[in-house]
Amino acid sequence: MYNYISYIVPMLLCSAFIIVTLGHKYKKLNFNVTIIALLSSLIFTLLSLPKLLNEGIIIYQLSGWQAPFGITVAVDGIGFLILSLIFLIGLIVAFISKHEIKKRRYQFYTLFMFYNVGLVGMTITGDIFNFFVFLEISSMSAYILSSFNRDKPAFESSIKYIIIGSFASSIFLIGIAMLYGMYGTLNMADLMMKIVPGFGNNIPLALILTGLFMKGAIVPFHAWKPDVVKSNPASFGLAISATSTAVSLYAIFRFVYTVFGAFYFSKMLIYIALLTMFVGAVMALQQKDLKKMIAYSAISQSGYILFGFGLGMMENIGFVSAIYHLINTVIIDAVLFISAYIISQHFKTSDMSKMGYISRQNKLFTVTFGVALLSLTGIPFLNGFASKWMLYIVSLSLYPFAAFVSFIVSVITLAYSFKAFHLIFLNDKRDYEKTPLFIPLSHKVMLAVLLVIMLVLGFFPDLGLQLSQNIIDLSLSRDLYLMGVLS
Amino acid sequence: MSLNIVSSSFFGNGFYTASLLFIIFSIFIYWIIEREPSLRDKASREMYVCGNKADPDQYRVNEHSFYKTIINYFKLDIIKQAHSGKLSMYLLWVLFGLIIIGFILMWF
Amino acid sequence: MIVISYYAAVIFMALGIYAVVSKENLIKKIIGLNIFTMGIHLFLIIIGFKENGIAPIITALNSNYFVISSVDPLPQALVLTSIVIDLSVTALALITATLVYDKFKTIDTNKINKLEG
Numbered sequence: 001m002y003n004y005i006s007y008i009v010p011m012l013l014c015s016a017f018i019i020v021t022l023g024h025k026y027k028k029l030n031f032n033v034t035i036i037a038l039l040s041s042l043i044f045t046l047l048s049l050p051k052l053l054n055e056g057i058i059i060y061q062l063s064g065w066q067a068p069f070g071i072t073v074a075v076d077g078i079g080f081l082i083l084s085l086i087f088l089i090g091l092i093v094a095f096i097s098k099h100e101i102k103k104r105r106y107q108f109y110t111l112f113m114f115y116n117v118g119l120v121g122m123t124i125t126g127d128i129f130n131f132f133v134f135l136e137i138s139s140m141s142a143y144i145l146s147s148f149n150r151d152k153p154a155f156e157s158s159i160k161y162i163i164i165g166s167f168a169s170s171i172f173l174i175g176i177a178m179l180y181g182m183y184g185t186l187n188m189a190d191l192m193m194k195i196v197p198g199f200g201n202n203i204p205l206a207l208i209l210t211g212l213f214m215k216g217a218i219v220p221f222h223a224w225k226p227d228v229v230k231s232n233p234a235s236f237g238l239a240i241s242a243t244s245t246a247v248s249l250y251a252i253f254r255f256v257y258t259v260f261g262a263f264y265f266s267k268m269l270i271y272i273a274l275l276t277m278f279v280g281a282v283m284a285l286q287q288k289d290l291k292k293m294i295a296y297s298a299i300s301q302s303g304y305i306l307f308g309f310g311l312g313m314m315e316n317i318g319f320v321s322a323i324y325h326l327i328n329t330v331i332i333d334a335v336l337f338i339s340a341y342i343i344s345q346h347f348k349t350s351d352m353s354k355m356g357y358i359s360r361q362n363k364l365f366t367v368t369f370g371v372a373l374l375s376l377t378g379i380p381f382l383n384g385f386a387s388k389w390m391l392y393i394v395s396l397s398l399y400p401f402a403a404f405v406s407f408i409v410s411v412i413t414l415a416y417s418f419k420a421f422h423l424i425f426l427n428d429k430r431d432y433e434k435t436p437l438f439i440p441l442s443h444k445v446m447l448a449v450l451l452v453i454m455l456v457l458g459f460f461p462d463l464g465l466q467l468s469q470n471i472i473d474l475s476l477s478r479d480l481y482l483m484g485v486l487s
Numbered sequence: 488m489s490l491n492i493v494s495s496s497f498f499g500n501g502f503y504t505a506s507l508l509f510i511i512f513s514i515f516i517y518w519i520i521e522r523e524p525s526l527r528d529k530a531s532r533e534m535y536v537c538g539n540k541a542d543p544d545q546y547r548v549n550e551h552s553f554y555k556t557i558i559n560y561f562k563l564d565i566i567k568q569a570h571s572g573k574l575s576m577y578l579l580w581v582l583f584g585l586i587i588i589g590f591i592l593m594w595f
Numbered sequence: 596m597i598v599i600s601y602y603a604a605v606i607f608m609a610l611g612i613y614a615v616v617s618k619e620n621l622i623k624k625i626i627g628l629n630i631f632t633m634g635i636h637l638f639l640i641i642i643g644f645k646e647n648g649i650a651p652i653i654t655a656l657n658s659n660y661f662v663i664s665s666v667d668p669l670p671q672a673l674v675l676t677s678i679v680i681d682l683s684v685t686a687l688a689l690i691t692a693t694l695v696y697d698k699f700k701t702i703d704t705n706k707i708n709k710l711e712g
Contacts, residue, residue, distance in 0.1 A: 129673055136680045143687055152698045156707050159691045160574055163624055166684045167615055168581055170628070173635050173677060174608070180670065181642040202592040210585045220584040223570065223577035227710040268591040279566055285554060286567050286712070363520040381508060386497055419553050459509040461497040572708030574624070578616045 003051070003060045004044040006073050008083075008120055011044075012037055016113035023106025030109045034094045037113065041120075042087035045080065052080055056474060059484045067485045068190045072126035074485055077474025078323065082123050082250050085330055089242050090116055092334050095442045096341050097235035108148060108233075114141040115239065119247045126485055128176050128186045131251070135172070135215060138244070139165050145236050146228040153231035161224040165214060168221060172211025178204040189485035192259050192478065201260060208255055216248030218306060219276040222299050226283075229295035234344065237291055238337035241298040242330045249305055249326070257313065258478055269310030274405050277303030281412040285419070290343065290350045293420060294336045297376060300409065301329040304391060307406060311394050316476060318394050323468040325387035328375065328457065332384065335372040335450050339365070342439055343424060352420065356427035361437040366425050368451045373417035375454055378410050383454045386461030600641045607634025621695065621702040625688045632681045636674045643667030 015037035023030045052058050052075065060073040075083065093112065101108045118138020125131050143165065147158035180186060182204070183194045195201065210221065217225040229237035256262050256269070280300030287293040308322025342365070344350040346358065359366045375382035378389070388410065395403040439447075457464050498505055534541040558564055569576075611634055614627025648666035649657060657664070696702050 129676070133676060133680070136684070140680075140683065140687065143684075143691075147691060147694070150694075153710055155691060155695045155698055156710055159621065159688070159695050159707070160577065160710075162684070162688045162691060163574060163615070163628065164577055164581060166628055166688070167578060167631070170632050170635060171581075171585060173632075174638070177635060177639045177642060177670075177673075180639075180673075186669075199593075203589065206585060206589040206592055209588055210581065213584070214581065220580040223580060230710065265592070268588065271591065272588070282563050282566050283570065283712075286558065286564065367516050367519060381512065415554055422553075455509065455512065459505045459512070460502075465497060567712050570712050572711030574704040574707070575616060575619060582612065582616060 003058070004048045005058055005075055005083075005124060006060045006062065008041045008044055009117055009124075012041060012113050012117045012120065016110050016117065019106050019113065020110040023109065027105070030105045031094065031098050034109045034113065035091065038087050038090045038094065038116070042084065042091075045083045045087065048075070049080070052077070052474065055484070056477065056480050057484045067126075068185055068187050071130050072187060072189070072485050073124045074126040074188075074481065075124050076481065077471040078250055078253065079123050079475070081323065081327075081471050082246055083120065085246055085327075086116060086119050086123070086243050089238065089330065089334065092338070092446060093235045093239050095446060096238065096338060097233065098442070099440050100233050100235050100341055100345070104148075108145070108236075111141045111145045111148075112236075112239065114138075115145065119243055122247050122251060126188045128179065128188060128191070130186075132169070132173060132176055135169060135211070139169060139215065142228075142240065142244070146232055146240075148232055148236065151231070153227070157224070157227035157231045161228055164221070164224045168211050168214030171207050175204040175207030175211070178207065187485070188254070188259050189482050192261070192482055193486070195260065197261075201262070205255070205260055205262065205265075209252065212248045212251050212255070213272070216245045216252070216302060217299055218272060218302065219279045219299065222276070222280075225299065226292045226295040230289055230292045230350070234291065234337050234341035237295065237340070238334060241295060241337070242333045245298065245302045245305075246326055246330060249302065249309065252306070253309055253319075256309075258481055261478065263313050266310045266313035269306055269313070270399060270402055273303045273307035273310055274402055275303075276300065276306060277406060277409045281409045281416070285412055285416045287416075288352055290340055290352050290355075290420065290424070293352070293416065294333075294340055297336075297413070297416070298329070298333055300413065301325070301332075301376070303409075304388065304406065305329065307395070307402070308387075308391055311391070311398060314398055315394055316472065317390065319472045319476070320465065320468050321387050321390035321394065323471055324464050325384070325391065327464060327468065328383045328387055331450055331453055331457075332372050332376050335368060335447065335454070336376075338443055338447055338450075339369045339372070342437065342443060346437055352423040355424045357425070358437055359425040361435075362439065364451075365437065365439060365447065368447050369425070370421055371451060371454055373421055375458065377414040377417055381458050383457035383461075383464070385458065386465065390465075596646065597641060597644060600637065600644075604634050604638040604641060607631070607637060610634075619704050621692045621704055621707075622689075624704065625685060625692065628688070629681070629685055632677070636677060636681075639670045639674050639677070643670035 015033050018033050019030055048058055058073070058075040058080075061067060062071045062073060064070070090112075094109075097108060097112075115138050118134045118136075118141065121134030122131055122138065125134060143158060143162045146161050147154045176186070179191065182200065183191055185191050185194060214221040225240065228240060256265050277300045280296045280298075280303060284293050284296035284300060287296060305322050305326050308318050308325060311318030312320075312322060340350065343355065343358075347355050371382060375384040378384040388406075391406060392403050395406065608631055611627050611629070611631025615624050615631060618624055618627060643666055645664070645666050647664075649664050651665040651668040653661055692702060695707060699707055701707070
């Protein structure tokens, strides 16, 4: 069977070069090339599904060099899911930014394509140093994008992101250097075979996790994210919140579960996850800015996903709930950021205290936003419920205290969701305005589709559970990975 | 330990119940969207205290002090004050996070 | 010799971390970042180094004892890649620092804290 996965990275790179050379001359080209590149990447990903189902894992040795010496492309179940999510979210980001970005569009789309190249590379690569290079590609385009508005807050967030980000990825590089010094290989499968379980592995693992936690904005490495989301276009905020976190969580899964097989690591992941969800929720409760609140809530939700990964090290069903929660969170984040664009463009600000009383202007929009906030909390019959419920049940038998904390965090989530909904939609401090809420057609379609998905996944959670169960079945076998890459 | 959530249906064998609830919820959403509620204009928002007209801004709940009591009781604003916007502080967090991860790894 | 180089690499890294974390001047932070990365590069180079090693080029003369006597070429390739990445990050950081100075009229990082909370 033909291997489509390896064409995605060159294709995205080529589209970035086309946009940067021709984009400022032919204005329509920016958007069209982005859409075509992302759509065809999505199609290539979906075309490789039969291969994944047949063989259990997609392996491609780049330029024919065999595994320990060449670079391997390896995509398992979760990798396939993450690739699809990157392209779907990329399409949504492209559609939001079509209306949001008014000037210097070719720069935005070029950097956005480079950002996607980095994320795709991080997902599919089977080589640690190659992973570092792709991490730097995506981080660097994110650094430049985070100063896109060219005003005071944008530059401040950008310089903070640059210094924190490159500091953490330098720490990641020390981890790679130590692993190479200890085992003499950079290939993940080869490393997996050569690793001797022991005390000394912990130091490189901690260094590598620092870099990954920074990329995924896990507390206490999260400080750059709310600033970047606040002072930049909502479309870039969606890209930073949804896909970057998903990719780095997948990388954590890859390193901790597949490469190191560090099952004793579950306790540490759970501590970090509890800290992340608690700090994220408490900070979201105290925000005045809509985008910043959404950013903190995304941090809090990524804590839940990490919690699932930590539980999954002990009981495989934790991975299932984590993946299901990842899917739900990405959907909810997409709805929240599309709404944030519409709202902040209506009020010309993203400060929530200057908003109010638009619930009558577009009721379907109001319902969509409310459903998204409620599913963030995990209300029954909405899509966040099933995954959170499974997390509670699994953790009740393993770590009762963790279950208690995650339940408290859900209550805090309900509190800030209610506050945001009241401030934006119900607060009658402002007079009722006759000017209708402007929602472009593409945004209407996206919101309607996402609303239907949220409701269907909420009322029939078995669909999502079966999907995540199948995905996990395709990616838990360490032997398959080892055999696939090295044979 | 058996955690057989996935093998059976999540809400029990209630596919038809779930479908019914789904339809009811959709009708509820349709009702919310289609109904014509009374708009609150300036006159209906006027407040009266003991027969006298009151200034609404004086009596309404300030949005940002919604959960002030809870936040103050549990001293949750310490976490907000820790996000001081100082770059050196954030870099120290990265360093401390690294050290803490290392320590937890060593001790457990 | 190798042990001394390891110490040097660790000292470089420690100095870099100290400068990045404790200095309040933005430019000094960026210089600290550079020193930190240079320490890592030195560390990577020493990993592949051997006492009295030969250059990793196979010729007809040295093919018998090549494996035991040549230095490891892979870390050098890694360092080359990493230097390029480090250069571009430094350039980007310096450009952003000048732009920050244009807007804020200061490079004291304690005063660039308008986005707190």
